[in-house]
Amino acid sequence: MKNNRNRQVVLKSRPADIPQAHDFEIVESDVPDLLDGQILVQNVFLSVEPAMRGWVSNVANYSEPVRIGEVMRSFAAGEVLQSSHSDFKPGDKVMGMFGWQEFAVVGPAAVTRKVQEDDLPLSLSLGVTGLNGITAYFGLLDIGRPRPGDTVVVSTAAGAVGSAAGQIAKLSGCRTVGIAGGSAKVAQCRELFGYDEAYDYKSDNLDLALGKACPRGIDLYFDNTGGVISDTVLRHLAVGARVVICGTASFPTWDPWPNGPRAERHLLVKRARMEGFVIFDYASRYEEAVSRLSQWIRDGRLRYSEDIQNGIECAPAAIAGLYRGENTGKRLIRIR
Missing domain, CATH: 3.90.180.10 (Medium-chain alcohol dehydrogenases, catalytic domain)
Incomplete structure (x- = not known):
């Protein structure tokens, strides 16, 4: 030019x-x-x-x-x-x-x-109609496989991916609990994105809050953070739970490899499944996701x-x- x-x-x-x-x-x-x-x-x-x-x-x-x-x-x-x-x-x-x-x-x-x-x-x-919404769509529906009545917990619940994941869980007939950072984002989770419960990991006692919010355990955890937040969530998994690994935002670096509590015992005792995914693997199905996400927006059922x-x-x-x-x-x- x-x-x-x-x-x-x-x-x-x-x-x-x-x-x-x-x-x-x-x-x-x-x-x-x-x-x-x-x-x-x-x-x-x-x-x-x-x-x-x-x-x-x-x-x-x-x-x-x-x-x-x-x-x-x-x-x-x-x-x-x-x-x-x-x-x-x-x-x-x-x-x-x-x-x-x-x-x-x-x-x-x-x-x-x-x-x-x-x-x-x-x-x-x-x-929400791009890679963020598409990530939430396939991560939740294909990997998480929500069922009506499930309790779904989402970390970074007010973020571009998390907010869509929580709303898609609601559209699937689930009860949703969001974890976010700061009172403004917690309010956004409840008021804009329609979470049934939302907690501030910076100020709330997350372990106690999840115990009260999820008395029958957590059926599906959409994990955007890893780290201490996820260590806390894993203690509350229900039998047959699914953990979707979407991101590891809580780790500033992977060199050296971070140490922390192990997930194996939780997965064994709860007969749970933990699975990661990379959204580029779903490239052939992007239009399927965009079509549904766009219609939910037009219908006022998906907010951003x-x-x-x-x-x-x-x-x-x-x-x-x-x-x-x-x-x-x-x-x-x-x-x-």
Whole structure:
């Protein structure tokens, strides 16, 4: 694209644990011309994910780490400006792995999906109708297999994934208990996302609270944190419980490997099952999830919250803020 400059957030240094603003820098470069089969996307929203910590870590993960000097890996949503690929035309709305930058020249493999939900905000394609909502959908329904009447506990219950998981559990006929950090997020769990009970792990006696809230035990635990919170939850599992491992946000680093209480005895005595999953394994079924999530939103049965910051300048500090719990919904960067 002639005479246009592209601002990009690149990885400047390898973080020791949670990436900070000083680990990134904003650079400018020319927008390259398209090669055959490529498209030019003008990003409108950049996503901020807890998983980004793993993407820049040297510790083994499910994907190769972002290299020093490389544009920060990120999902983004925007509009196709130019296309040399027959499947895309200017004006198409797309979501995919476009990186923390204003413009992205990519091939079709980088596009996760075309955004067809014209009646919904484009930002949702990075949140409740994007990978966050899709993660909650498959994690809860395929891995957790909720049954009507089950007691379902969700950690980071006000987060982008947790809030959707809790609401999908309610739609499945379950009783829901949320765990969040701070009184504002606990109130959000109860008032916006409809949890039957919600507790602040920072101030409530979580062990005592779960005992009172779940007198027959916990049938399904949607785990976004690991760590001390999950150690407490495991003590309250019901016979035949399912534990869905979605994230490990409570651990700042996996090197050295953290020590703590063991889950084996709980799983054995309660005849429980613990299973992890990576949402990219469900790529062939994304549209199934998006279709149902979108309809629940239109029907007023699935609610969401967004934490939108303006300007690419906000991106370098956005991950650290996420881990400090500063966001009050799905964290996004809107490109001005």
